[in-house]
Amino acid sequence: MDAIVSVTRDWGIGLDGGLAVANRADMRRFVQLTCGGRRPKDAVQGEILGTVLMGRKTFESFPNGALKARRNLVLTRDAHYVAPGAEVVTSIEEALELLKDTEPDTVWLIGGESLYRQLLPCCHRVHVTMNDVVVPIDAYFPNLDDDPAWVLVREEDGGITEEGVPFTYRTYEHC
Numbered sequence: 001m002d003a004i005v006s007v008t009r010d011w012g013i014g015l016d017g018g019l020a021v022a023n024r025a026d027m028r029r030f031v032q033l034t035c036g037g038r039r040p041k042d043a044v045q046g047e048i049l050g051t052v053l054m055g056r057k058t059f060e061s062f063p064n065g066a067l068k069a070r071r072n073l074v075l076t077r078d079a080h081y082v083a084p085g086a087e088v089v090t091s092i093e094e095a096l097e098l099l100k101d102t103e104p105d106t107v108w109l110i111g112g113e114s115l116y117r118q119l120l121p122c123c124h125r126v127h128v129t130m131n132d133v134v135v136p137i138d139a140y141f142p143n144l145d146d147d148p149a150w151v152l153v154r155e156e157d158g159g160i161t162e163e164g165v166p167f168t169y170r171t172y173e174h175c
Contacts, residue, residue: 001053001099001122003109004033005141006129012137013113017061021131023161029169033127034108040069051107053095053119058111059083073098075115092118113139121174126150128170129158144172151175 007013012020031040035049043049049069056076059066066072066085074083079090089095099107109119120126120142128144144150150172158167 001104001107001109001119002033002125002127003116003120003123004030004127005111005116006030006131007141008131008137009134010137011141011143012135012139013111013116013141014139015135015137017057020135020137021133021161021165021167022163023129023131023165023167025159025161026129026131026167029127029129030110034067034110035069036106038069040067043069049106051099051102052110053099053107053115054110055112055115056081056083058115059086071102096122113141116141121149124174126172128172130168130170131161132166132168149175 005013006019006021006023006026008020014020034052038049047069048071051071051073052067053073053075056074059074072086073095074086074088075095076088077090081088089098104124109115109123126144152170153173154171156169158169160166
């Protein structure tokens, strides 16, 4: 399993359930990576291009519900929670059991803060969009630069958002 996240300079990921930075290029990259390099609209009807694992709040932040062409797993403590277009699991163990026969390179941890903290040790790589800005935040991703279990293996310029925020793409690997 890999993780994917968009962060601010201080590793902030969001405020009040929304993303910290609006970044269209990052969203396109998210779709590309979580769909194995393909576009959801190019998938044959019913074809699954990847698997995304997320918490309930992350799922509820998607304006159009479950992500197309991907198996959506939603982790929540509420056994009666209904997530249209997604599978609901109530424990990390249950989620990992459902994922055990899935090709690890096609599984993506996509948030939120609590799941990132709990499942980061299970990830092989983390794909980070580092937005060079500090804004009000109430949710954070662990600072991988300060964690000896992670090493930065690649960094490339991403560009500048429509709001003028420069960003880079970073890839970290678990040692």
